[in-house]
Amino acid sequence: MSSERHVKVFRNGRNRAVRIPREFEFPGEDAVIRKEGTRLIIEPAPPKSLLAVLKTLKQLPEDFPPIADTQPEPVDL
Numbered sequence: 001m002s003s004e005r006h007v008k009v010f011r012n013g014r015n016r017a018v019r020i021p022r023e024f025e026f027p028g029e030d031a032v033i034r035k036e037g038t039r040l041i042i043e044p045a046p047p048k049s050l051l052a053v054l055k056t057l058k059q060l061p062e063d064f065p066p067i068a069d070t071q072p073e074p075v076d077l
Contacts, residue, residue, distance in 0.1 A: 007018050020026075020042070030045035047053045 005021055005024070007021065009016050009018050011017070026044040028044050031042050032045050033040060033042050035041075047056070
């Protein structure tokens with residue numbers, strides 16, 4: 001995969017826009033853009049909530065091993 005590609009900048013209403021090529025796609029619908037010197041950096045936006053993070057996790061298997069419920073040792077205070 002190439003780490004560089006030339007793309008066209010075009011107008012979208014009053015904004016300038018660029019299409020992100022398929023090989024540079026990232027997950028999600030939101031992105032963060034920032035300027036560092038003359039460079040524009042576009043990154044996927046971090047999840048907005050814990051619920052959003054939990055939705056990205058794989059489902060755990062439901063067959064958990066049994067846990068022995070033992071009595072605690074007496075403590076001498």
